[in-house]
Amino acid sequence: MTAEHPIPQAEYAKKLRPFLPAEAFQPDPSKLAILLINIAILIVGWAIATYLDRIPVYLCWLYLPLSVVMGNSVIVLLFSSHDLMHGSVVKNYFWQRSICLLGLSMLWMPPTLWQAVHNRVHHNKTNSLADPDRNYLYSQPNTWGKWIQNLFVPSLLVNPVWLIAGMATAWGIYAFRNLTAVLLFNQESVDYVPAAFTVRPKERAAIAGEFLLICAIHLSIWFYLQFDAIELLLGYFLPIGLGYSGIIFYVYTNHMICPMTEVNDPLANSVSIGVPKFFDLLHLNFSYHTEHHIFPALNSDYYPIVQELLRTHYPERFHYLSASEAWHLLRHTPRHYQDARTFTTWSGQISMPCPLQ
Template identity: 70%
Template sequence: MNVIQNSALTHQSEYAKKLRPMLPPAAFLPDRNKIVILLINVALLVLGWAIASYLDRWTWYWLPLYFPLALLMGNSVIVLLFSSHDLMHSSAIKAPRFRRIVSLVGLAMLWMPPTLWQIVHNREHHTHTNSVADPDRNYLYEQPNTWGKWIQNQFSPSSDVHPLGLAVGMATAWGIYTFRNLTSVLLFNNESVNYVPAAFRVSPKERAAIASEFFGILGLHLSILCYLQFHPLKLALSYFLPIGIGYAGIIFYVYTNHMLCRLTSVNDPLANSISIKVPKLFDLLHLNFSYHTEHHIFPGINSDYYPLVQTLLQTHYPTKAGYVLPAKAAWQLLLQTPRHYRDDVTFTTWSGETSIPCPLEQNAQKIDPTPIAELRKV
């Protein structure tokens, strides 16, 4: 199988420099509609909890009527992350205090302090995408078999994952992701922390902000639980179920963003990121988050213009335009490949007994996920 050599990689800045003049000025203007979208979805969650406060008065045969609302609330959890993600990449909110409040509200259901998100996502992930220094990458085979590595091995999509483990992981992986990064910086704050894929440091000021924001988020969640009177039925249907649905939707995108890609020492989004094709309804609901490679080229652009960026990429870089995969094909590839890096272009299992070349070629549209098993070698 052909693989992309480092000499063939192009830095993100080169794509941006070439394509920016071809985009309309409006694409780079602050999109304050994301604030409205964020607030609407906060309101939907509040409405769901308000209705849930009466669930103990419902007879059992009426309870299934709450499930569509729980699904809607789960989607709101997804949208809160994606709208906050867009807002924190842009200049839509210029006042620092207001920006912090809005981002705190938007990320609270994700248990993610906005200062930590700004660091782990904007600063670390976007600067070191799918390199050894990226905190969002797969673990390396050579890294110690810590609890963080074990959890990802047991619950992330791979050729070895158990279906039950995968189901549990879909609903909880985001929480584990937040927990391991949060504890890494608050408890240790050094590059020697080995239970995260790639540790990073924060300044004392950032560390204090992360801690204060976390306690604010904790207080908000406790307030929700108190409002629901710690009632098991209310909590199950209006708190844990929507959060589980939301986390599963988010982590589906996260898994397909980069986990199939090779490691890269040069930040080339067309080599280390994947965009997936989803039904238009999901692009509408989820702010075009499926256009993930386009986002990595222009992190601060209005997400409404991602489809135009994709068209430009496919026009001007036709030999690399295969970074776009149907969502089903990307998911099948995840389930047919191991999840640890043996080297830059090889995936391997926890034991290291089975290895497989990275299945993504320069033109990923040629990939047929069916015969992946034939590529395995022991």
């Protein structure tokens, strides 16, 4: 029903906006503290990691809880930078880009590229043919990008070993394919991304400069950790892998089990998932994803109010699944679009209707 009678995002926003307080749309600079605290956690973690070469190897497992905490900080850095870039924390362009350069550095994502791929393209063309974040089409060429996504993403036929490997690395591949597509080609004919997009020459130069700074940050961390295998494994690679796994879980469940839409209808092309409140507190209510797509610049503290409004005004259209339900659907459906409302496998031998119609 939802896909057959789409409602544009602006229409939802216009109807629901009067029910929200004015302060929900005001920048909340206090949330900068969340981003800075998690940068500090990583710095402290790296400082402690430099002592790992001074203890017996069999005791290094004691560092693992800190690796987990650092992994969560990687998640929070993306989500807090995400809110910052949408203008819900500070409006000043200089501070947005400068702080997000630090926040997004662990994600290998230049802020100018994020502004283009996420704010400008993904939010305005969500799950359409032009969305670089969508599933690949069955009809698209079998490029390396499509092959890797088919190998890694949760689906009916994915190998569990590759799925686990993909959870820790898929975000890096996502950043790599978009970064190279823009810096090396910057053409809409690039075929190894789901949907290519272009940026202006000034933006392209900014992306290149920001990427070099990000490379310098990572190289500095490696130097600080003395290129020591144990220090790098526990203090750098493991936290990043855990962080990417948490991020990509949200990314997979946000849109990948939804149909494609020509009209940007967030209640058709997005899913909100139910997670323990502890994770909503840690991750800035990122599970409220449909709500975010209706009001991208809204203070995330107010997403629960928007969800209640959606349940009241659009109960039959709103897609809300528990995290386990969303993951189950991902693991029991193919991952390529045969058409806007049908999934199929790499070979095209198994097809299923999209479970969220």
